Amino acid sequence: MSDLTKFSALLTDWRSTKGPLYLRLSGAFQEAIHAGRLAPTEQLPAERALASLLSLSRSTVVAAYDELAAGGWVTRKRGSGTHVSAQAPRASAVLTLRTPVQRPLAPSDELDFTIAVPLLDDIQRQQMREAALDAYRESVYHPLGVPELRARLAQEYTRGGLPTAPEQVIVTSGAQQAISLMAGAFLRRGDAVLLETPTYFGAIDVFRAAGAKLIGVPVKGDGVPLQEFRTLTLEHAPRLAFLTPTYQNPTGAVMPARTRRELAEFIAQQQLPTIEDDTLCELDFGPPPPPRLSTFAPQAPIVNVGSMSKLFWAGLRVGWLRVPTSMRPLLEQAKTLADFGGSLPAQHITLKLLQDLPALRERRRQQVQPARDLLAGLLRQHLPEWQFQVPAGGQYLWVELPTRQASSFTHHAARYGLRLFPGASMGLGELPDSFLRLPFTLAPAQLPEAVRRLSAAWHDFQTRQGQERLA
Known part of the structure; x- marks a missing residue:
């Protein structure tokens, strides 16, 4: 993460308090230092650079830095910049996460484009109520998941061309836990991880927290280039790879079948443990995508990660791992050490919902595709200079x-009630x-206002x- 990208994330909500701007900014830095998100002697951005990022005048940043220096939070020296004081009160070091988190006291009229959260309609709420009628019949531990749910998920993988036994499925508390289990099982501090760039921020955070060295493979129009993946694998000897071949997050790229076949064969040859993120593969708006990467090399160390969050509802925290037989012992142990099993009601509800998976997919398409088309049309009408596929x-x-200042624009847009x-x-x-990255999961009724604010901002x-900023 570049310095300004880090501080953009660190200061996302710095305006949410009250008072003069320089005191709000100073307070945000104090909180970050005290929480351990800024290390002793770490350098703060130059005054002009921070002013540009936050759409402020340089004098406001100077006043904030002076306030920090007066309180002993930073040291300032002409020619060497502003640094966190070694004597500043602080907790243990904490990562500045890239994962955006909803503010608990967010303004009611704020429109949030940071996280894609599927909305439940009345039909789906009724489905949830009906699915929950028999969801409380057990009071036992299932560390690897409710057996009937594991069998159902295995059946779906088999239907998709990837023969799977129930024992190869491990149910988790969402896809994020599944990725964390993989990181804990395969990574030690200093190990290399190969990821697409750009990629899912939650995966980046998990691997950074594990102390891994992150190696990026640039995503093109049809996904990760095979030759670059091969070259970087042979050069860095990664212990783990993370890929989203189908509707890649955030670019939407789809890897062609031929590339998947050759890539799967290479992964099998190198015995490179690889996470294939499947969480978006059910959300197609036309011809179905190519088969999963793992279907081209069923014995390769490729672990598939799925979730109900994108297909149905983010509040249903049920995810899963489809695990090659050779990797089962390690991941079964990792899951059992993490918890004694996820929510039984949530798993039984998921089991009921999956009894008609084609209907779930179609319902989701009916929600998402019109919103996609509406957002794309509004952007082309009001912001024609913005480019996208x-x-x-x-x-x-x-x-x-x-x-080249999109991060600065996100801070400016906050003034217009946009995250x-x-x-x-x-x-x-x-x-x-x-x-x-603009998700098209906002309620369609909100999209015209959201784009109006985007255009104004x-x-x-x-x-x-x-121009000289007067903020």
């Missing part, structure tokens, strides 16, 4: 802005700060660029 599935637009996620935070290495942002 309409994806064939998934739930995001990967939008390129005509600027945005800078694409640079989803990148590894030198991803240009020109992208936004963007045109104001452009006007302010190159």
Whole structure:
């Protein structure tokens, strides 16, 4: 993460308190230092750079830094910049997460484009109520998941061309826990991990927390280039890889079948443990995508991760791992050590819902596809200079802005009641700060207002660029 990308994430909600701007900014830095998110002697951004990022005047940043220095939080020296004081009160070090978190006291009129959360309609709420009628019959531990649910998921993988026994399925508390289990099982501090760039921020955070060295493979229009993946694997000898071949998060790219076959064969040859993120593969809006990567090499060390969160509802915290037989002992142990089993009611509800998976898929398409088309049409009408490809599935637009200050724009847009996620935070290495990830999961009725605010914020942002800021 570049310095400014890190501070963009660190200061996401710095305006949410009250008082003069310089005191709000100073307070946000104090909180970050005290919480351990900024290390002793760590350098803060230069005054002009931070002012540009946050759409502030340089004098406001100078006043905030002076306030920090007066309180003993930082040291300032001409020529060497501003650094966190070694004597500043602090807790143990904590990562600055890329994963955006909803503020508990967010304004009621704020529109949030940071996390894609499927909305439940009245039909789905009724489905949940009916599925819950028999969801409380057990009071036992199932560390690896309710047996009937494991069998049902195995059946679905087999139908999709990947023969799977129930014993190869491990139920988790969402896809994020599944990724964390893989990291804990296969990584030690200093190990290399190969990821797409850009990629899912939750995976980046998990692997950073494990102390891994993150190696990025740039995503193209049809996914990860095979030759670059091979070259980086042979050069860095990674202990784990993370891939989303189908409706890649955030670009929406789909890897062709031929590339999947060759990539799966290479993974099998190298015996490289690989996570295949399947969480979006059910969300297609046209012809079905190619078979899963793992189907081309069933004995390769490829672990599939699935979830109900994107298909049905984020509040139903049920995910799973489809595990090759050779990897079962290690991952079964990892799951049992993590907990004695997920929520039994949630698993029984999931089991009932999966009895008609085609209907679930179709219902989700009916919700998401019109929202995708509406958002794309509104952006083309009101922000024609923003560039994007309409994806064939998934739930995001990967939008390129005509600027290298997209992170700064996200802070500016907060003044208009918009929460945005800078694409640079989803990148590894030198991803240009020109992208936004815009999910099309907001209620369709909110999208016209959301784009109106985007357009107003963007045109104001452009006007302010190159001018003296008076904030």
